[in-house]
Amino acid sequence: MLGQTGGGKTIKAVLSSDIPTYDPIWTTANQSAYHGVMVYDTLFGIDAQQQPQPQMVGKYGLSDDKLTWTFELRDGLNFHDGTAVTCADVVPSIRRWAARDGFGQHMMNYVKDISAKDEKTFTIKLKERYGLVLDALAKTGTPLCFIMRKKEAETDPMQKIDTVIGSGPFKFNLRETKPGIQYVYDKNANYVPRKEPPSGIAGGKMVKFDRLVYVNMPDAQTAVAAVQAGEIDFYEAPPTDLLDQLSEDRNLKLQVLNRAGSVGIIRLNFLHPPFENLKCRQAMLHIVKQVDYLEANSANPKYYKPCASLFACGTPMENNANTGWFETAPDFSQARRLLKQGGYDGRPVVLLQATNLFKNSARYPRK
Template sequence: MNVLKSLRAGLVCAAAASALLLSGCAGGATPSSSSSADAGTPVRGGDLVVAVPTDPQSLDMVANPGQVTAHIGNMLYEKLFEVDKTFAARPMLVDTYKQSEDRLTYTFKLRTGVTFQDGNPLTAADVVASLERWLKSHVTGQQVAADVKSLKATDDTTVTLELKKPRYPLIDELASPGAEVYEAKNLKGVPATGFAKEAAVGTGPYKLKSWDIGQQVVLERYDGYKSRAEEDWGGQAGAKHAYLDTVTYKVVADQDAVVNGLQTGQWTHAMPGDDQYTPLKNNPAVVVSNLAGANQNVLIPNFNKGSKFSDVRARQALNLLMDKPALNAATGGGPDLTVEVGALVSQDNKGLYSTAGDDVYKQHDPNKAKELFAQAGVNAGDTVRILTSNSYPQFSQWAVLLQDQLSKIGIKTKIDTYDFPTMLGTITKDPGGWDITTLFFNAALTSPSQMPALTLGVFNGSGSPEMAKLIEDYNAATSPETAKTLMDQLQTFVWQQFPVITISQSKLYAAYSPTLKGYDTFYRVFWNSWLQK
């Protein structure tokens, strides 16, 4: 597996960050008191203008797991299953499905009458071609592929997937980004960089109208779209009405311009940076709503030989030393956006959220940390090497604060700051040449195999037979209760071995004009939104 791609795929949907994303940017939210979700009778028509921080670069969600790509792609494409606002998988292109008694064979019956945006009917062959590519080339798909025995179209509307062994989270993984269904004809000979914009054709309620690279992407309603019935599931699932004529995504990289444009009406919706949260929340002309899901903010210690953190006692010491409230203060957004928990997933994900290890997360004892560092061979006067990135301001701020905290117990630091791709490249090219790095991950994922904190072995040397066995046991679970117990065990193991040390979780938010109605506070999903005249 490509390490850089894996890390990019594990990054969270950060509101003002670059296009690097996540393995699964999903979620909804309970709307704030000023939300537009219950805004009366919808009005059809109009152009919604949305500010985005970067050009999508590609609309191929396998080749480019970027934030903007994912959010626009959600409007264009659909999957066999989609996540609702509680992170539960719901059928989308699937009408019905059966699981065999031995839990090895899944038979998916597709909805009839569904067409791609070029008018061609959806067939089982399209689903098979799309999932074969996902299994081969996408991070989550590669995790699933090891358990897949066969995948075939048994007729035009039926897909059969046979496993080598039961896989409890399979349906959730089929609802994750990258498993979108494209036309089979558009996937022939696609390079690793992804397909051209002409192949950006899906079954969703909006289709690509135009794309001015670096400037804007315009989607228009697909009049041939066939919605599911009136299931009010929220998130990316259920009925899709497509009230808006068009949705225009304007590339606006400058945060001051993002805020000014909201206030002057140049665009209706944006996801600004955390430092803009409080002033926007206090602005009566703008609606601010928190989104479900979160970033998992982490320090990553290096387990590899040559690192000062190859000894678990040094990792224990780092956790004890870290002044997490001070680090969180540098994250931005204040208490409304920062949650001091050590969980691997957002509390919105009821099935996977765990409090296991919270007692370890909350520990803070610099004197004990100094003792443990000495036992691990890290003494006063030694130098810890921190790699960080100026592409995300909080990364470099965490590094500076950690430098100060280490200096108080006599340990020196050397901070190397790079743009984000260079930082990742430096880490992977010299596995023993660094000690700590700074990252955040998507905390809205739906299976352990998707969670970077559990799968960082190729990145920081933290892989272990014990971790692999716990993930394997989770995949073999037979009930939600068993799965929850195993998730508790996985999180406990993380707080024993410290493949990552969680600083906090950061909630996400959107800011938008009061004229945007019917918005479900689900990132940039707008098919049930409308504009008040």
Template sequence: MHRRRFIATGAGLVAAARMPPALAQRRDPRVLRFVPQANLTALDPVWTTASITQTHGYTVFDTLFGIDDAGKVRPQMAEGHGVSDDGRAWTIRLRDGLRWHDGQPVLARDCAASLERWAKRDVFGGSFAPLLESMGAADDRTIRIALRSPFPLLLSAIAKTAAVSAFMMPERLARTDPFRQVPEMVGSGPYRFVADEYNSGSRVVYRKFDGYVPRQEPAENTAGGKIAHFERIEWSVMPDSATAAAALQAGEVDWWDQVNPDLTPLLRRGRGVTVAVNDPTGYIGTLRFNHLQPPFNNTGIRRAVLYAANQDDYLRAITGNDPEIFSECHSVWPCGTPYGRETLPAELRGPADLNRAKAMLREAGYRGEKVVIINPSDLPSIGPFGLVTADLLKKLEMNVELVETDWGSVIQRRASREPVERGGWSIFHTWWPSPSILNPAITPILRGQGANGWFGWYSNPRVEALSAEWLTASDEAEQARLAEEIQQESFREVPVVPLGRYFIRTAYRTGLTGFLKTASSYPWNVRWA
């Protein structure tokens, strides 16, 4: 472990261990006090794929359709839908009584504009955008979509829960350039964003929206009744894990989103605290290259890093060396899902010979170009990845600069397409919930959309053609064949380096119930027993 990180964590453990037993009373049962995984710097959940912004998005905004625990599409803001016999004309009927947080009614034209903006930023939405002939309002409660050819997965695209979700906004906000953030947070979800109490780096506040009418079905994932049991939700940003652990033990906060693995044993011994894994599918760690700038605009150099990377090193670092919550996965699709076959070519399988990796770099033409790794020092579920990569690349005699900042700064900087000398970057790391990258329709990290794609701007026309075939394939066997072709192309061209699967624990005050089985920390349904 990085010496500075070890000292800080060790000191935190000592400090937390000295905390008195958690005997504090809840100050106000109407308030949920939450410690998020990272600072919230980007507020627009259509502008970025950052998980913290998506959690914020689901608190404030709502979607036309949701996904239940079985992965099936369910109506959410929608009352229902219709589709023509030829599959080209769709109508979506809104539920009665929907209102925006500013008191205005939700109209079909708001939702049509929201879908248009979302489709310009999302991989799945972008798949049907070329087929779109028109989209608008048939009346105040009916959205009408006309396609040039059938797209049977339309509702699946609108309902998906990860990367960029199709959040509905008032038309005046939805007309904002999708590559710029909207200026206001006006949604129709169960909680309202309190702008005048927002302080990036410290505090985020939401208040229950009394005008929200939840569905009557039980809550499952993003589907069903989103019942707000709290009048107020307060996020307290705590970059230091020991501080968050101590606050939870003392009853000063109610829920810590992502627990530092080093502090798990301490919390388990504490009184009044429950440690759990709410997401049964796990997370996939990834190393992402900047494909626009040297040296990783060179496929051979990317392949050398793929060959040299040892998943066991990354997984032990990210989980505190806890083998119960990680497993290697040498696939670009999540292991345990239909396409998660470990078919890494033999020449890239480990254990890696670093001398061979150095030779691969030389043969590919690496000449000492600077590699800037942007890395969050405040996010234990990602930060150790950057330390492992920096150490590996130094062993490969690459010219490495590790830039450690908060996660919010990483999110901002990864949007830069400039060279490293002008504030750009070469590598960053992140994780993805397994369901968010399990097929070609939804994964942004393998798609080769170039300048219109995900951060790193990987371009690969062949992958785009294979993905288009997957969307229209006649049966599951053909889809599986195409997914494997994309996997082999990804091993050749290396858009990312997969780092394996692991689980992230959450912790909360005992007595807090109603947690959903999801990768995101949704606030609805949660309540005191």
């Protein structure tokens, strides 16, 4: 992360790419999530120690049999249109999020019912014990469980919402927003932050400026020049090969805000040959050398870290069980044996290369 040390009542920031949609539930794009945390709020948030903490929730508890969670909303929650946030908004918001999110879908396998007891109290009843309810509601991986008004929350999860009214610390200024160029957010003067100090995305969200403008600059060199010239105040993801150079600029401050980092994956299409066969998928573990991909993204090893844990290193769920292949890869002889066992017939494999780091679809396939 790269931010300028200057101040002011308006902050101009450049993200790594454009905001593809205003609906942060419909997509997993990071930029839509950034838009979401400006406008909406969440029931829980992850603190700096990677632990879930209450955000919109005041009191909460788990029954003795560990099958019923009861949550009470804290005071002072209102949408930008002046209406109060109630459990009539919360319940469909959770359900819409869970329909789109992998963690939410997993949680719902254990959920018997989600219902409102009154305007400020709702319950999640489980079919059997499930220890990750708070983690799911607090997750920072996209999409986050944002709370929307009942009207928007009841929208078909497969359809995008077309109204942006949340209860978060900023209001979306649609009038001054120019899609593809800039996105404007004004301070919500009526937002009531929590009293706890900020930690991660938990605690009190204290807004210390009047307006934030996300400026879309697709060209990295243009963005670097803009931040050095003082035309923007914050640049999310400058090219790693320029970080050492930028660190020498006394007017700039380099800071790592996401110490867990980003995790890259190779996703195999298991619906079609050859990777519908387990053995062929396993063969890929012995072909890929992770450090080659890391070096391609950053030549400086201080900006990357090899990691074998499926659940990400540096998190409470880090686990290196059954990852011996990681220490020996590439092992082409083992890969050949597995491909033979999987019946691989030599057909070409098509690779899809994403043209943008933070988008989830690829435009240009290559062989």
